[in-house]
Amino acid sequence: MTNSRRNFIKKTGLAGMAGLTFSTDGMANSKIQGMDKLHEKRPKILFFDVNETLLDLTKMKESVGKALNGNEDLLPLWFTTMLQYSLVETVGNQYKDFGEIGAASLVMVAANNNIQLSEEEAKEAISPITSLPPHPEVKDALQKLKENGYRLVSLTNSSNAAVEKQFTNAGLLDFFEERLSIEDIGKYKPHFDTYTWAARKMGIKPEEAMLIAAHGWDVAGAIWAGWRAAFVSRPGQQKYPLAPETEITAPDLKLISEKLIALEK
Secondary structure, eight states: OHHHHHHHHHHHHHHHHHTTOOOOOHHHHHHHHHHHHHHBBOOOOEEEETTTTTBBHHHHHHHHHHTTOOOOGGGHHHHHHHHHHHHHHHTTTTTOOOHHHHHHHHHHHHTTTTOOHHHHHHHHHGGGGGGGGBBBHHHHHHHHHHTOOOEEEEEESOOOOHHHHHHHTTOOGGGGGGGEEEEGGTTTTOHHHHHHHHHHTTTTGGGEEEHHHHHHHHHHHHHHHHHHHEEETTTOOOOOOTSSSSSSEESSSSHHHHHHHTTOO
């Protein structure tokens, strides 16, 4: 094959050789415009993560920090270890309660830092998770979203029993038409199937759902599953830089609710 022949093929491609010519620019622009129009309209259902997104974890962090002999700098390591082993359970086709994984992970972190901690002590340390208060702006924001016609559903890695206790103690039960727990599918977020299951359970398409969460891994998983997403940038939380950008980012739920209310019905 001559150099001129190679250059011709490289420039035109197989479609060009067959006499077919088209521009991908128009296709890309059409897709972008379609997404822009979608994002101007309201999602059918807002799905909320619970821990950190709605509930203030300070009380539990203090308890866990005390169990770790005051080493509060180990708290992020404990949480990431808990998340890691929840995903180990999912990848291994297993399921154990998130609280159980949390206690086991706390024992592991303690042992790795020469801290004596029994399984019972670990469970006691994380027990405040069922009696956490909501962040200050949460109730007002949820109320305004409901008043403006939004349907609200929670979607959490916590068990059904745990989230019911959490919402009862936090005074959030009446805001949500449904409380979904990954316990019912046995796969922890951010597994693709979990978001697909949640949308199907509520009778909507993935693109009609929006996840609101304060965890980069959670909003990333939702977007990869075809959902829309809003990120609550609570202190210490960051989005995953290699994931697609969230539609809305704001430091609290009040600002996010205002942006959502402003969308077309």
